[in-house]
Amino acid sequence: MPEEHSHVHQHGATVQDEHGATARHPRHTGDADHAAQHGDHGSHGAHGGRGGHDKHAGHSPAMFRDRFWLSLLLAIPVVLTSHMIMDWFGYELDFTGIDWVGPVLGTVIFFYGGWPFVVGAIAEARSRQPGMMLLIGMAITVAFVASWTATLDWFDVEVWWELSLLIVIMLLGHWMEMRAIGQAQGALAALAELLPDEADRVTADGDVETVKIAELAVGDVVLVRPGARVPADGTIVDGTAELDESMITGESNPVAKSEGDPVVAASVAADGSIRVRVDAIGDDTALAGIQRLVAEAQESKSRSQVLADRAAALLFYVAIVVAAITVVVWALLGDPDHAVTQSVTVLIIACPHALGLAIPLVTSISTSKSARNGILVKDRLALERMRNVDAVLFDKTGTLTKGEHAVTGVAAAEVAGADGAGAADSVLAVAAAVEADSEHPLARAIVAAARERSLDVPSAAGFRSMTGRGVQADVDGATVAVGGPAMLRELQVDVPAELGGTIEEWQGRGAAVLHVFRDGSVIGALALEDQIRPESRAAVEALHRLGVKVAMITGDARQVADAVAKEIGIDEVFAEVLPEDKDSAVIDLQRRGHTVAMVGDGVNDAPALARADVGIAIGAGTDVAMESAGIVLASDDPRAVVAVRRLSAASYRKMLQNLWWAAGYNLAAIPLAAGVLAWAGFVLPMAVGAVLMSLSTIVVAANAQLLRRVDLRQRDESVPQPA
Structure with a gap:
């Protein structure tokens, strides 16, 4: 803008324009200089040390997924052939070897599906940092040993079906947890697959040739036909089209783009054909930069996940202490068999079915929801x-x-030769004629304003740029110039009185003011402001x-x-x-x-x-x-x-609800399983504890699913006010 009110801009180098205005180059969000430099994440199958599952480093979401599905398949016959389940649901199965379905398949499930937890438990024990893995490993190991003792008729504590379901649910929880961490990255990796394999490159002689994406270079011009995807970040050099950028921004409405506007790789030209100059390719594109950026999310660990880990550590100590007390008390009461049965029940019930799902499910859903938005x-x-x-x-x-100037006011002097709106349009039209050959942002704003008003812009000849003062050209036989205060001083011309008040008002709100001269006289003025x-x-x-x-x-x-x-x-x-x-x-x-x-x-x-x-x-x-x-x-x-704020409040609320429900169940069920109410004739049976454990898991999963119903785009009165 003119020197009296030149701006200091926050990003991008400032440039001294030909009008004597200091203005910022328009921000090109698709340019290479906007690609994030956060290190290539590459493959992230191993998540050791990240996101709350650092005790099973080297395990990938695919591994937990595969073990979950196979373990689930094997668990079905174990559950169906359990005498306890048959008694509950009133059906009967009987065939040769039915009593060995549980022990055989349960053993396979333990060593196949449960092995990652056993390994993780050993790692936590060695590091003396008990947590979720040690608690799970202890519970499944106790259940496995107890079930075999029952199979061998040593004790009556057979829980093959519970062991199988316990492992299946824990595998599901850890699969969800690890998948959640890479959710946004996975979504963006899928975006990369949307890039076309080939592009239509415009040759120097104007012909169009089909080339592989890898053959494109910065500076190439590509043709993007209606319905096609933009192959690389660039700038439109010819044509107009509405582009669907929902894969990048989450915004469903197409964005109108025309010459000079930036476009992003993978966006779709909904209508119209455009020619795009390639500004960035490969790893320099905005899409690739965002993909690298998301890898940093893997290094972070939420406070809720830390809270879940601490709760698991607390449960471990509580379970060990309560189990020990249970053995001692029941033994002193003269019932050693019941002492073993109830202590095993305590250790199994302590396994955090719901706690293992409380945070991963919420994280998975919130990550997916945020990526879509x-x-x-x-x-x-x-x-x-x-x-x-x-x-x-x-x-x-x-x-x-927007960081882009637009014409917000046009005023005409009496010498413009017309009255009212006609005079203003005449001033804007001749200014646009002079600026038509300029690439400066203010010039483009003036030309765009004339185009929006559908003005008949005359042709200009002899375009000349006068650095720091303005531009000049011959229009309809007259010398027309557009410039700021420096040109006023150089031409020693006063602003017409009828324009004084308007210009002062524009300057009062910080607008850039450019004067339009014809044959040395001021015929009008333009106000340009950054668009809100x-x-x-x-x-x-x-x-x-x-x-x-x-x-x-x-x-x-x-x-x-x-x-x-x-x-x-x-x-x-x-x-x-x-x-x-x-x-x-x-x-x-x-x-x-x-x-x-x-x-x-x-x-x-x-x-x-x-x-x-x-x-x-x-x-x-x-x-x-x-x-x-x-x-x-x-x-x-x-x-x-x-x-973001609504998502934050809703996610945290769901995490805490799930943690309270999951941990609350364990803290209530453990003493009941130990027999704290035995004096009143009530001791929590293992079977009932198993059912309640499954119900708590269902409650946690259902509660997490409610997060999908949170509307991030509309006013949400349920969002709590900050403390």
């Missing part, structure tokens, strides 16, 4: 913290605004409904920031902030007692993103921004921040 969670702790955020600090340019995203007001209003304070930070002048804040309802503004001082605003809010989420997309936002309690990179922005953020939003829509 364009939310990529790098750090699960960040997602959990988001529910407590009571202040959101938005970067302005490129986040609340239409979704920004809705995002701010939604956050306000949740009791969240909304602040905005920018390097722009105070009047620019205040104008934007007033329009969309911002509570507090940090303006004219130097890039290196952005994190100080976060510190300021934190010192006032706020839990702060910072939302930005630029290099200069990285320190603030890292400083905030939750860093959110919006629109898959720059490498550094995504490096510093815990959550990355694939779209540019600021309303997604509200969706």
Whole structure:
């Protein structure tokens, strides 16, 4: 903009334009410089040390899946031939060898399906860090040994069917857990498969040749026909089309694109044919960058998962102590057989069926739901913290605004030769004629405005750029120039009085003002401003409904920031902030007692993103921004921040509900199995305990499924207010 109100932009180098305005190059979200640099995740079949299952390093989701299905298949005849099950359901099976179905298949299930837990239990025992694996390993081992003693007629504690179902459920839980960690990555890997194998490359002489994707190079121009997928990140050089970018952003509505707009690999040209200049290929594309970024989520471990692990460790000690007390007490009461039976019952019931599923199921569903809504969670702790955020600090340019100028006002002087709207249209048309050959963002905004109004733009000749002052060309036999205050001073021309008030109003709200000259006289003026995203007001209003304070930070002048804040309802503004001082605003809010989420997309936002309690990179922005953020939003829509908070609250609520239910069952069932109410004539039978254990698992699974019903896009009154 003109020097009186030039902006300091947060991302991208500032450039001195030919109008004497300092303006930012438009942000190309698909450019190579926006690909995330987070290290290639490659294959992640082994998850050792991640996500709460570090005691079975080297095990993949596929391994647990295969063992689950085969163990389930083998468990069916074990359950059906159990005399206890037949008595419950009133049916009878009898054939030669029926009494050996349980021992034989149960043994196979133990050594095949249960072996990962035994190995994990040994690892936890050696490290003296008891947890879920040791508890599971102990329970299945005790059940296995007890069942064989019953088979050999030593004791009457046969639980082959319970052992089989116990292993099957634990395999399901760990399969869900490991699959959840790679859920977003798996979804994005599937996106990569959507890329076409071949592309139509336009040769230097204008012919079209079909080539393999691997043969494309930066600078090539490819033809994307209607219904086809864009083969690589690039910029449209010819044509218009609506592109379906739902695979990247989660937004179902196609986005209109025209010449100069960026496009992302794998998006679909819904209508129209476009020619795209390739800007990034292979690992440099935005899609590949996001895939690498998601790998970092594997390094994080949620507080809820840590809580589940601690609960498992507590249950282990409780089970051991209670089992020991049970043996001693019942032995002293003169019933050694009952002492063994009840102590075994205690150890088996202590196995955390429901606890093993409590967190993995919620994580799996929330990860899948977030990926479908364009939310990529790098750090699960960040997602959990988001529910407590009571202040959101938005970067302005490129986040609340589009980072692109648009014509917001046209005024004509009396010398323009027409009245009212006709005069304004005439001024805009001749300005567009001069700017037609310029590639500057302000020039494109002027041409776009004339096109939107369907104006008859005359042809221009002799285009000349005058760096720092403006541009000039010959239009209909007259010399027409477009420029800022520097051109006014150079031509020693005064602004007509009738334009003075309008221009002052524009400048008062921080708009860039360009004057239009014809043969040395000012015939009009144009106001250009950074476009506010239409979704920004809705995002701010939604956050306000949740009791969240909304602040905005920018390097722009105070009047620019205040104008934007007033329009969309911002509570507090940090303006004219130097890039290196952005994190100080976060510190300021934190010192006032706020839990702060910072939302930005630029290099200069990285320190603030890292400083905030939750860093959110919006629109898959720059490498550094995504490096510093815990959550990355694939779209540019600021309303997604509200969706993150709703998802955080809903997920955490479900996790705690499941943990309380799962752990509560165990803590109640263990003493009952030990015989704490034996004086009243009640001792929890193993069979009843097994049934209650299965019911608790069903309750946990059903409760987790309710998370699918949470609407992230609409107002959710059930979201709790921050403490």
